[in-house]
Amino acid sequence: MKKRSFILSLIILSISLISCQEKKQKKEEEKIWIVAQPQIELNRSVVVKIFFKNKPDSGSVRVQQFSNEGNHELNGAQIEEGMEHDGTNYHYDMLFEAGKLGKSDFPIISADIDGVNYKSAPISIEVVKKQQVDSNSxxxxxxxxxxxxxxxxxxxxxxxxxxxxxxxxxxxxxxxxxxxxxxxxxxxxxxxxxxxxxxxxxxxxxxxxxxxxxxxxxxxxxxxxxxxxxxxxxxxxxxxxxxxxxxxxxxxxxxxxxxxxxxxxxxxxxxxxxxxxxxxxxxxxxxxxxxxxxxxxxxxx
The missing domain is CATH 2.60.40 (Immunoglobulin-like)
Incomplete structure (x- = not known):
């Protein structure tokens, strides 16, 4: 009986640790985030913003994937050089050009902030034939x-x-x-x-x-x-x-x-x-x- 109780305690502890790690990961992702209009019309363009809660360590910004057709090349040095401060966060603005129908996955942005590595959460932009502005926009x-x-x-x-x-x-x-x-x-x-x-x-x-x-x-x-x-x-x-x-x-x-x-x-x-x-x-x-x-x-x- 004691052995079963011990095993049960270990399982509960493991679940708690996993939960804490997940919460920590979510917290870490908030250090870097991307704001992008979820949908855009074909052959149009929209500004996408990459945000950093604090200024990244010099030379640490990395672009982990970038497969969107119709976009210009994006690299870490370019982001660091063009970064601005809005009084609260640091951000880099880039232009997304909608050249192909369907969903385009945005790159994962990573950077070191005070020696700790953080990553942005994955997001995508959907290119559609036509958009409608209505009362729920x-x-x-x-x-x-x-x-x-x-x-x-x-x-x-x-x-x-x-x-x-x-x-x-x-x-x-x-x-x-x-x-x-x-x-x-x-x-x-x-x-x-x-x-x-x-x-x-x-x-x-x-x-x-x-x-x-x-x-x-x-x-x-x-x-x-x-x-x-x-x-x-x-x-x-x-x-x-x-x-x-x-x-x-x-x-x-x-x-x-x-x-x-x-x-x-x-x-x-x-x-x-x-x-x-x-x-x-x-x-x-x-x-x-x-x-x-x-x-x-x-x-x-």
Whole structure:
């Protein structure tokens, strides 16, 4: 009996060690990641970004495979030389040219960071005959880190953007612009009204009435993109804002939905094409209205 218990303990320990190793590997992969539009039209091009959490050790970047037809050669030295820093991560931008229908596997990128070797997770880009921009091309999700809180708990709320396309621009909804609100991102930055930053009219008043703010982080520079799978679909995730706060009182609080208008550019050449198109095309083509759900926050004693 003791022998069986011992063997069972060893099995449980082995499973735990394997689980820890898998978690460690996932954590390691996050040091290097690739953000690429999951689908692109044939004979079009799109920018692919290779991200590094920290600057790689000199001479350590390697391209482990690269079989995509229609792409230029890519090597480690080229990546290191062209790498830029966005204030948070290092990244290298390259152009993917869709020359053949079907899925193209992107190369695995490896590098040493502080003496430890890391690799990117495998991703692929699917080349299709035609793409369609619709109301689901961009989605917004207003989320909290927990379902319920107690007084004195720190509440974290985030607004996340999920997109099928890497080329896009976010605007204040047209009905607010007609009433004098700033439209484009640079105008929102200059104006400084937090309601327009988060896309929620009355946001500041709602927060000030019910919560004490610990920290508010608006991702004005749009850094930190990641690839995620949502409902079995590959999407590009972008954080718009985070807020940490403590409730002033118990109760149920409802944060209104976030609303933005989006202009989608399905491929790199789309912006130039819209500029040269008949008047009004730039303002109307591939323009969609996007809103999140409202967020309910429950605070108990």
């Amino acid at each position: 961009v989605r917004l999700s207003l989320i909290a880190d927990k379902d319920r809180y107690h007084l004195k708990d720190t509440i974290r709320v985030s607004l996340l953007e999920y997109s099928r396309f890497s080329g896009k621009a976010r605007f204040t909804p047209a009905y607010l612009v007609k009433n004098g609100a700033p439209e484009a991102l640079f105008a929102v930055i200059a104006e400084g009204n937090v309601d327009y930053k988060v896309g929620i009219v009355g946001f500041k008043a709602f927060i000030d009435s019910n919560f004490n703010v610990i920290n508010f982080d608006w991702n004005a520079n749009e850094v930190g993109e990641r690839m995620v799978k949502l409902n079995k679909e590959d999407l590009i995730e972008q954080r718009i804002f985070d807020i940490k706060m403590i409730a002033r009182k118990e109760g149920k609080f409802t944060m209104p939905p976030s609303r933005f208008d989006y202009k989608v550019y399905p491929y790199k050449e789309a912006f130039k094409e819209d500029l040269l198109a008949p008047k009004g095309t730039l303002e109307t083509k591939n323009k969609i209205k996007v809103r999140s759900d409202a967020l309910h926050i429950i605070v108990e004693k």
